Amino acid sequence: SQQGEEDPQALSIQEGENATMNCSYKTSINNLQWYRQNSGRGLVHLILIRSNEREKHSGRLRVTLDTSKKSSSLLITASRAADTASYFCAPAVAAGNKLTFGGGTRVLVKP
Amino acid sequence: NAGVMQNPRHLVRRRGQEARLRCSPMKGHSHVYWYRQLPEEGLKFMVYLQKENIIDESGMPKERFSAEFPKEGPSILRIQQVVRGDSAAYFCASSPMGAPNTGELFFGEGSRLTVL
Numbered sequence: 001s002q003q004g005e006e007d008p009q010a011l012s013i014q015e016g017e018n019a020t021m022n023c024s025y026k027t028s029i030n031n032l033q034w035y036r037q038n039s040g041r042g043l044v045h046l047i048l049i050r051s052n053e054r055e056k057h058s059g060r061l062r063v064t065l066d067t068s069k070k071s072s073s074l075l076i077t078a079s080r081a082a083d084t085a086s087y088f089c090a091p092a093v094a095a096g097n098k099l100t101f102g103g104g105t106r107v108l109v110k111p
Numbered sequence: 112n113a114g115v116m117q118n119p120r121h122l123v124r125r126r127g128q129e130a131r132l133r134c135s136p137m138k139g140h141s142h143v144y145w146y147r148q149l150p151e152e153g154l155k156f157m158v159y160l161q162k163e164n165i166i167d168e169s170g171m172p173k174e175r176f177s178a179e180f181p182k183e184g185p186s187i188l189r190i191q192q193v194v195r196g197d198s199a200a201y202f203c204a205s206s207p208m209g210a211p212n213t214g215e216l217f218f219g220e221g222s223r224l225t226v227l
Contacts, residue, residue, distance in 0.1 A: 042202055042218035098167055101153045
């Protein structure tokens with residue numbers, strides 16, 4: 001398995017703005033997953049993008065994957081105060097059965 | 112369909128005592144993962160178990176920590192002779208089969224251990 005590294009570490013935006021965070025990883029992957037963690041809670045799966053996909057949408061979320069650059073991005077459009085959370089990426093290698101997480105991006109959406 | 116259930120949600124122990132954290136995976140899930148999270152940090156993988164088998168314990172400290180997932184009952188993470196550095200949130204996740212190739216992990220709400 002391998003760990004993704006999220007960037008930036010923290011992000012502060014106004015409600016209604018878009019939030020973009022990036023994830024870099026080091027080796028080939030089978031898929032990459034994004035999770036959200038609200039303060040004091042467990043992680044919640046947001047979206048999974050497979051290595052043969054370049055972009056995926058789910059509601060206000062848009063995820064891109066560039067396997068040539070070994071990077072992914074998560075865009076939250078029209079952010080809401082409820083989007084305040086930490087966001088983690090988890091690259092998944094084909095041979096591994098565990099996910100490892102980086103330090104995450106802490107997003108603060110101000111009302 | 113109940114989610115991943117962890118208990119206790121909060122546990123306070125004095126140095127030298129034992130801590131037992133329980134995790135019941137989602138119905139139909141046979142794979143359990145334990146993670147540890149220190150304040151303001153990401154989750155660190157500890158151990159991956161299937162029923163009656165430890166698949167990967169590369170993240171487990173060599174001493175004082177053990178994990179099991181018996182044929183019947185919840186998975187248990189056991190910490191013997193706790194020290195202050197063991198204070199953390201411990202999260203359990205489950206999957207129906209070999210994730211991540213097949214999908215995502217489902218997380219519990221965590222057990223917060225405080226060692227006095």
